[in-house]
Amino acid sequence: MIDYAFDTIGVHRVSALCNPDNIASWKAMENCGMRCEAHYRKKVRYVRHGVPSWEDELEYAILREERQ
Numbered sequence: 811m812i813d814y815a816f817d818t819i820g821v822h823r824v825s826a827l828c829n830p831d832n833i834a835s836w837k838a839m840e841n842c843g844m845r846c847e848a849h850y851r852k853k854v855r856y857v858r859h860g861v862p863s864w865e866d867e868l869e870y871a872i873l874r875e876e877r878q
Contacts, residue, residue, distance in 0.1 A: 811824075812824050812842055812843075812844075812872065812877060813877075816874050816877060821874070822873065822874055823871055823872070823873050823874070824844070824871065824872050825847075825869060825870065825871040826839055826844065826869075826870050826871070827867050827868065827869055827870075828867070828868050828870070829854075829865060829866070829867065829868070830849065830866050830867070830868050836868055836870065839870040840870070842872070842878075843872050843876060843877055843878045844870040844871060844872045845870060845871065845872070845876075846868055846869070846870055847869050847870065847871050848868070848869040849866060849867075849868055850866060850867045850868075850869065851866050852864035852865065852866060853865075853866065853867045854866075854867050
């Protein structure tokens, strides 16, 4: 997907968001060469079983010239 974004669409930067508790997700992004740029505190509001909660979010990104 990253190669497609850079080579076919021609974007300059690819970014992705995930929950910090989702270890598999942020490890997958790191394995793709992405780096963590931000840790947002209580950015996303979720409602589970009618109970709202605010949760953290990580932002990962890679620039065209940084790809492997």
